[in-house]
Amino acid sequence: MILTTTRRQALTALGLVTVFIICLQLLAHVAPSSSRRTWANLDEIEVDEDPTRIYRTSKVFSESFEHALDDIPPHQDPLPSSPNSNRINSSKNSKPWIFFVTPTYKRKDQLVDMTRLSQTLSHDKRIYWIVVEDREMPSMRIRWILERSGLPFAHITTLTPEGVHARGVEQRNSALQIIERRKLNGIVYFGDDDNAYDIRMFRELRKTTGVAVFGVGFAVGHYERCVVDEETGKVARFATNWVGGRMYAIDMAGFATHSSLIIEKQPRFRNDWGVGQLETRFIGQLVGNLTDLQPLMENCTRIYVWHVKTQGGRQDEVKNDKEWKRLSSLV
Numbered sequence: 396m397i398l399t400t401t402r403r404q405a406l407t408a409l410g411l412v413t414v415f416i417i418c419l420q421l422l423a424h425v426a427p428s429s430s431r432r433t434w435a436n437l438d439e440i441e442v443d444e445d446p447t448r449i450y451r452t453s454k455v456f457s458e459s460f461e462h463a464l465d466d467i468p469p470h471q472d473p474l475p476s477s478p479n480s481n482r483i484n485s486s487k488n489s490k491p492w493i494f495f496v497t498p499t500y501k502r503k504d505q506l507v508d509m510t511r512l513s514q515t516l517s518h519d520k521r522i523y524w525i526v527v528e529d530r531e532m533p534s535m536r537i538r539w540i541l542e543r544s545g546l547p548f549a550h551i552t553t554l555t556p557e558g559v560h561a562r563g564v565e566q567r568n569s570a571l572q573i574i575e576r577r578k579l580n581g582i583v584y585f586g587d588d589d590n591a592y593d594i595r596m597f598r599e600l601r602k603t604t605g606v607a608v609f610g611v612g613f614a615v616g617h618y619e620r621c622v623v624d625e626e627t628g629k630v631a632r633f634a635t636n637w638v639g640g641r642m643y644a645i646d647m648a649g650f651a652t653h654s655s656l657i658i659e660k661q662p663r664f665r666n667d668w669g670v671g672q673l674e675t676r677f678i679g680q681l682v683g684n685l686t687d688l689q690p691l692m693e694n695c696t697r698i699y700v701w702h703v704k705t706q707g708g709r710q711d712e713v714k715n716d717k718e719w720k721r722l723s724s725l726v
């Protein structure tokens with residue numbers, strides 16, 4: 396009896412010691428290395444305001460930074476910014492590339508938006524992500540997200556000039572310059588970081604031959620879309636709450652352009668265009684008429700892209716039940 400108890404206690408003690416040792420080993424192997432990484436990362440985030448310090452302190456990334464402001468190479472060349480460039484190069488896949496242009500700037504929800512976007516885009520392996528930061532030097536936080544996405548990418552920067560309120564104008568122009576200069580062949584799409592994208596959209600985008608248009612949903616429960624003439628199959632008009640004298644009354648997220656048209660026409664956005672005129676005036680440089688537009692997403696009847704943030708509306712409030720019901724049938 397006494398012997399049995401002692402043995403049981405001894406076994407329990409042995410078991411506890413084993414568990415303790417395993418825990419110690421786990422801590423020794425896992426905790427220090429992961430916390431080291433975390434600390435290093437935190438340090439680099441803190442020096443974010445001084446990019447030259449990141450450059451000096453981050454050995455791993457200093458090489459990438461040397462290339463960060465370079466032009467990106469044509470897509471058939473090695474893509475030094477992508478960890479998976481070999482896979483892309485050796486791919487026999489002939490699906491057209493999508494050049495997904497995302498201007499971004501420092502704000503409280505930048506990382507939320509960029510994380511979500513990167514994980515949407517990484518569902519599709521033929522996306523070249525062109526991210527243009529509104530700052531002087533590329534930031535580490537964005538570089539990490541780009542690296543983790545596994546996508547080939549260009550990480551460049553363009554500062555918005557002093558006194559200019561329109562965001563994204565100069566940044567999109569920089570991306571256009573790259574596409575033209577490198578004669579990139581594929582579909583150009585201006586995909587802001589604060590939208591939500593249905594991955595079904597990518598397959599549709601690849602049908603773009605000139606300028607393609609499609610509907611955009613808004614989180615407050617309304618939508619804008621092109622309307623197709625059933626007889627001709629051409630775009631006849633746009634259904635929107637606000638026309639504002641626009642010929643092409645479509646949102647930035649509601650159109651795509653084949654890069655050959657960009658290379659031919661060299662269109663640009665301009666800071667001095669009025670509020671809400673960016674899209675229509677940009678498209679005006681590419682086509683001459685509504686009927687030149689190619690309707691996508693099942694003749695503009697499906698919503699595959701959403702504006703998550705909208706001004707002038709509480710997001711938990713659906714203002715128009717009829718439109719909400721209709722919108723719900725479009726997804």
Ligand SMILES: *[C@@H]1O[C@H](CO)[C@@H](O)[C@H](O)[C@H]1NC(C)=O
Pocket residue numbers: 623624625626627628693694
């Ligand atoms: C779009 O509309 C045209 C004309 O009504 C029709 O011929 C075509 O099949 C439609 N395409 C799709 C994808 O629904």
